[in-house]
Amino acid sequence: MLTNDLHVGSPRSRIDGPAKVTGQATYAAEFAAPDLAHGYIVGSSIAKGAITHIDVSAAEAVAGVLKIFTHENRPRTAWFSSSYQDQVGPPGKPFRPLYDETILYSGQPIVLVVAETFESARYAASLVRIQYAPQKHQTDLQAARHESYEPPSKRFGMAPPPARGDAVDAFGKSVLRVSQEYAIAAEYHNPMEPHATTVVWHGDDTITVHDKTQGVLNSQAYVASVFGLPKKNVRVISPFVGGGFGSGLRPQQQLFLAVMASLELKQSVRVELTREQMFSHVHRAETVNVLSLGADKDGHLNSVQHHAVAATSQFEDHQEVVVNWSGLLYKVDNASFQQDLAKLDIYTPGDMRAPGAPLGMFALESAMDELAIAADLDPLELRLRNYADADQNTGKILTSKELRACYQQGSERFGWSKRNPVPGSMREGRELIGWGMASGVWEAYMFKTSARVTVTPGGKLEIACATSDIGTGTYTILAQIGADGLGFAMADVTVKLGDTSLPAAPVQGGSWTAASAGSAVMAACETLRKKLLAAAARFPDSPLAKAKLDDIIFIAGSMVLKADPSMGVSLNDIIASCGGSAIEAEETVKPSLLKYLQYSSFAHSAVFAEVRIDEELGVIRVTRIVSAVAAGRILNPKTARSQIIGGVVWGIGMALHEEAMTDHNLGRIMNRSLAEYHVPVNADICDIDVTFVDEVDTKVSPIGVKGLGEIGIVGTAAAIANAVHHATGKRIRTLPITIDKLLA
C-alpha cells in the first residue's frame, strides 16, 4: 500500500528528461578514460568456411596501431563454450569471438584492430587482407524449412502447450475453414545507439565496463566467466541505453572484444559497432506460420492448428513464444501446436520487442479476419463470439482480462460501427480506404528483484536498483513510487540504475521491469516506513509513540498522524536522533509460486487501423490507429502512452517497412544501412490514439502492474494487414506489405 497517490497514476515528465534534452546523458561510447584506445572490427565476407590466411602487415604499419587481434594471437580466454553462456541465452553453444578459423556467418567478427585513435583503427582495419576456404552455405529459410526440427532442448518457459482434443478431426468436420501460410521477414532491432563498450582499465585486472546492455549483471557475469576474473574486479555501469528492444539482452561481440583488448594491452579500450555491423548480430528470426482455423457456421471456433518454423543459427536453438497465443486468446476445444526451427548460416536470432507474439499473432489475427469474411461476420463480432475467460492452454485462472472493454472502447473511439464490410467499398478520390482490427496479447511477468530506498541527511530520497532504463521510463516510475511511499516531492527523489554495485535485478525485457523493480521499491518503502516509525516512537514524548503504520501518513518530509496532521515528527529529526546518518531499507520481491501454479496473467489490447492506398500506385499510408490497452495499473499515463505509441510505430514498421534482404548467393544481408533497411520515419506516422481501459489486478504483481513495453506492437501489424485487405480485397500474407506485393 502506498501512503498516498500524489504521483503514482498521474502523468509525470521523465526525471531524466533534462539530461537527455541537453546532451548530458552519457551512453556507453561516451565515457572518457585516460589513454583510451579505439578498436575497430573486421567482419567475415563469407558466410561459411574457414580463414586460411590473415595478412596484417599493412595494417600494422599504420601509425598509432597498438595491436591487431585475430584467432591466431587471441589471448587466453575460457575454453568451453559453456563459459560463454549468459543469463538469457537459448540452448546451444554460444558464439566465441576470435575462437578459431571457423566462419559461421557473414559479418562474423574475425579481426580487431586497436589503435590510439578511432581514425587510425578504422583505416588500418581497411588494410587487413583475409583469405578464406569457403564452403557451401545456406541462408534461405524457404530452402531449409524442409529440414526443420523440433528443438530438443526447450528454452525456459517457451515450450508450446500440450495439444487438446483432436484438432485435425475437428478441422475436417468444420463448416468454415481457413488454412493459410503467413510469413514475416527477418528484422533488425537497429536501436539508434550502435552497440558499444568502453572498458576503463584500473590496473591489476580491475576494470569498469560501460556496455550497451539491458542487464549490467548479465554483462558482468559474462565477462567474469569468459575471462576468468572475480566479479569484484568487473563493475558494469550503464546509466543510459540508447534503445535496446532486446538487442542488449545478451552480451554482444563488442563487449568481448573491448574487454579482451583492455586486459591484454592493460589500457582502456572502446569498441563501437558501425551501423553496417549492427546487421551482423542479433535480429528477429524470419518466421513462417501455417495456421488452420475451423469453425461452425456461426463462427464459433472448433479447431486451431498452429505450426511455425523459425530460422536459427548453426550453433544455438533460439526459441520464442509464437504459436501458444493461438490456443490462448479464443475459446477452442481442439488445438494443436508445433514450433520448429531451421538451421541457417546466420548469427543466432534473439528476442526483439514482444518476441514471438507479433509473429504468431499476425497469423492468428489475419486468419480470424479471413474467417470473419467466410462467416459473413464483422471481425469484431467474431472475436466476441469466441471470447475466452480462462487460459485454456494451462487450465489456469486469469488474474484479470479486460479485453472486452478494449474492444468496446477502441471500436467507439475509432468509429468502427460505420465500417462498410465490403472490401474496396470505402474511398476518397483516388485513395482506397481500409479499416481493420486485431487483438493483442502479451504475458505479464514479474521476476526476483531487489531495490534500496534511502532517506539522506539532506532531506532527499534515493532509490537504487541495478535494472536498466532503456527509454521505458523506469527512472521516472520508480521515483513516483518512492515519492508517494515516503511523502517526498518528485524533485527531491533521485534514482540510480544500471550499475552492478546496486541491488540486483534481472535484465530489462519482457515488459517485466515496472512490475518487478516497481514492486521492489514499493516493498523497500514499506520497510523504511516501519523503520522510521520505530525510530520516531522512541523519541521522548513522541506524538507517534503509540501510532501504528496505518495511523500515519508521510508528507513533505514528515510523518504525521492521519487523525491529527499537526502531530508528527520530521524525518530530519529522526535522522538526527540516529546519529545524523542516512536511513535505508533494502527489499527483494519475487513472484509467488503458489499464485503461479493457480493463475496466469496477460496484458491485452484491441487495435483498430485505417489505411489509405493510392489505387494506381499502391502506396500505403497508415492514417489512423486506435490502440486500447488493458495492462493493469498504469503508473504514469504520460510515459505509458509513449510506450504504446512506440510499440504501434514498431507494428507499422513490421507491417509496411522492415525487411532484411539476404543475397543468398553471398549469404549476406544486402540492405545493411538505415537508408536501405527501412524503419518508420516521422512522415510515416499518423496521430496515434492510445487509451488505457480500467483494469484492477491485485494478483499479477504486488504493485498491480502488467507492463507496457511489448503490448503496443503485438496486434498492430495484423490490424494493418486486415485494413489493407478491406481497402483492396487483396490478402497479403507475407510481411512487410510492400508495393510490389500489392500490385502483383
Add this chain to the structure above:
Amino acid sequence: MLSTGNTLTRVAFTLNGVNRSVDVEPWTVLLDLLRHDLALTGTKKGCDHGQCGACTILIDGARINSCLQLAIMQEGKDIVTIEGLARDGQMHPLQQAFIDHDAFQCGYCTSGQICSGVALIVEGRAGSREEIREFMSGNICRCGAYPNIVDAIADVATHLNVSNHGATT
C-alpha cells in the same frame, strides 16, 4: 599511409558561442572531432552515413549532419550543438517542450531531433503537423516518439517567437 603530426591543420571556428582553434587531421570528421576531441558527446553517432540524423547540429544556423562534414571544412563557421542551445542557464523552449510532451524515450536521437526542430522553426517549415512530419523525416527515432516530437515542435512554433533564439549564436 595514414600518419599523424605533419598533416595537422589549424581550423578556427565559433563553437557554442566560444571562439575555438583546433589542429585537425584532414580526414577527421566533424562529428568525431566533437565527440572524441572536444568531449561534446551530446551530438550522437547513429549511422555515420547521413541516414539517421542523430548527429544533427547547427552550422551558420542551418541543420547539418555533422557526420558528413570534415572538421577541416569548418574555418570561420558558427557551430551550435545541443550543449550550446541553452541561454543564461535556461533551456531553449524546444528542449523544455520535448520534456513536456515526452518527445523522447531512450534519448539517443534527441539532440539531433531538437537541433533539427530549432532550425525547422526558423526555416518557417513548422506551419502544420504535415509540414513538420515531412521536414523532420531526416531524423529517425527508433523508440517511435514521432507524434510527441510533432507536438513539441508545433507547440513551440505556435506559441513562442523563437526566430532569434538558438539558431545562431
